[in-house]
Amino acid sequence: MNVGKVCKRNVVTVREFDELNSAAQLMREKHVGYLVVVDQNPASDMAMPVGVLTDRDIVVSVLAKDANPRELRVGDIMTRQPVVIGEARSIASALTEMRRIGVRRLPVVGSVGQLIGVLSLDDVFDSLAGELLDVAGSVRNEQLIENSLRP
Numbered sequence: 430m431n432v433g434k435v436c437k438r439n440v441v442t443v444r445e446f447d448e449l450n451s452a453a454q455l456m457r458e459k460h461v462g463y464l465v466v467v468d469q470n471p472a473s474d475m476a477m478p479v480g481v482l483t484d485r486d487i488v489v490s491v492l493a494k495d496a497n498p499r500e501l502r503v504g505d506i507m508t509r510q511p512v513v514i515g516e517a518r519s520i521a522s523a524l525t526e527m528r529r530i531g532v533r534r535l536p537v538v539g540s541v542g543q544l545i546g547v548l549s550l551d552d553v554f555d556s557l558a559g560e561l562l563d564v565a566g567s568v569r570n571e572q573l574i575e576n577s578l579r580p
Contacts, residue, residue: 436546445504462508
């Protein structure tokens with residue numbers, strides 16, 4: 430299975446120049462801890478990921494340093510040039526990349542780098558759980574069929 434089939438496509442995004450306080454409020458409203466920072470490609474009008482912002486970024490870079498969040502923009506603390514993964518890549522390659530850089534989420538991009546979705550470890554767990562249910566169902570049905578054929 431590939432990343433594009435498993436990722437969440439309803440991505441919550443912000444812009445680099447948005448107020449940090451507004452981004453934090455958006456996280457709360459949408460019940461997310463991860464925002465993809467996008468820039469519109471003027472030629473194609475597609476959203477291109479240029480960074481990511483996490484709730485942890487806000488805690489570590491603002492609150493723990495006693496900075497005033499009302500004076501900051503998303504671009505002041507976001508992670509620039511995030512590692513992204515193509516939608517056609519395998520789940521295994523995404524997991525390898527996540528482990529390599531120590532993250533739980535990756536922006537998913539299309540063929541020209543446009544934002545398609547976000548892949549999280551939770552998405553991978555859900556996918557694997559579904560596959561394991563299919564395997565268990567196959568074993569269970571095999572046993573039921575065997576028992577009905579040989580009373």
